[in-house]
Amino acid sequence: MKLYSSVLSPYARKVRAAIHALGLQDRVEIINVNISASPAEVVNANPLCKIPTLLGDDGTAMYDSRVIIEYLGVVAGSDMLVPAAGMARCMVLRTQALGDGIADAAILYRGLLAAGIAPDAGPAVRQMAAVERGLAALERMARESAPDAVARPDAGALSVGCALGFLDARFAELGWTGQYPALAEWYARLCRVDCMRRSASQDTAGTCPSGASYR
Template identity: 80%
Template sequence: MKLFSSVLSPYARKIRAAIHALGLVDRVEIVNVDISSSPAEVVALNPLCKIPTLLTDEGTGMYDSRVIVEYLGMVAGSDILVPATGPRRCAVLRLQALGDGIADAAILYRGLLAAGLDADARLAARQMAAVTRGLATLERMAAESALGDVACPDAGALSVGCALGFLDARFAELEWTGQYRALAEWYGHLTATDCMRRSAR
């Protein structure tokens, strides 16, 4: 298999972390690409030309990150990242949606500002409000020990961790760790796990 990735993409990092967590390192080649140049290999597999995109052993393109996580779990014969059934599955998918949603809003916010929109413009402010509400929700969950077992993170925890890593890299001015102490402590434990450490690059 081949994963088309980018170092700073939180969604691609989630898949790199999943590959390590599932023990698939020897089965997936990771290829970093400049997606802004619309690389032909990615376009051929994913009409949206987005990363991450996974080329399966059968020659099929898999996208987006949520689908790839599920697919890799099937390949590995493991449901440690996404439970197969039941309420726990819904809880993991919900947390994954929150983590991805924070990343979505942060990336859109940066894009709007790069396009010349003021930070206090309605559309830009709406994205940053989504980020801060998401962080506040995660803070409550961390305080209630509702973010899962950090020692064995699931897809929800990986999504949240990779979104927080993106904020660290691109939004240092937020200084979110000083505002959300329970979440920062949880994140510190998560980033010490093998799959998060090894997916950082």
């Protein structure tokens, strides 16, 4: 299999972490691409030309990150990242949506500023408010979680962890760890889990936080 990835994308990092969590690292070739150049191999596999995109051994393409993680679970014959059914599945998918949504809002905020929108303009304020509400929700969740809850992270935890890594790398001025101590402690434990450490080793900084791009 081939994973078209980027060292700066939290969504691609989430998939890389999933690959390690599922023990599939020897079966997936990770290919970092410049998605802004619309590389032909990505366009041919994904009409949206976004990363991450996974090309299966049989030529089947999978996208976006949430679908890829489901697919990898099928390949590995494991539901450790996304439970097969029931409320447990719903809760993992909800947490994954929250983590991805925080990354979405943060990336859009940066895009608005790059386009010349002032930080205090309505569109930018709305995106940052979404990030802050998301962090507040995660703080409540962290306070209620068991201390060993990150020992075997699911897709929701991976999504949240990669979103927090992006905030560390691109929004250091937020100082979110000081505002959300339970979440910061949870994140520190998650960063020590093997699949998160190994996915971070492919980032430019070589540390737990990562950068941003497409889903």
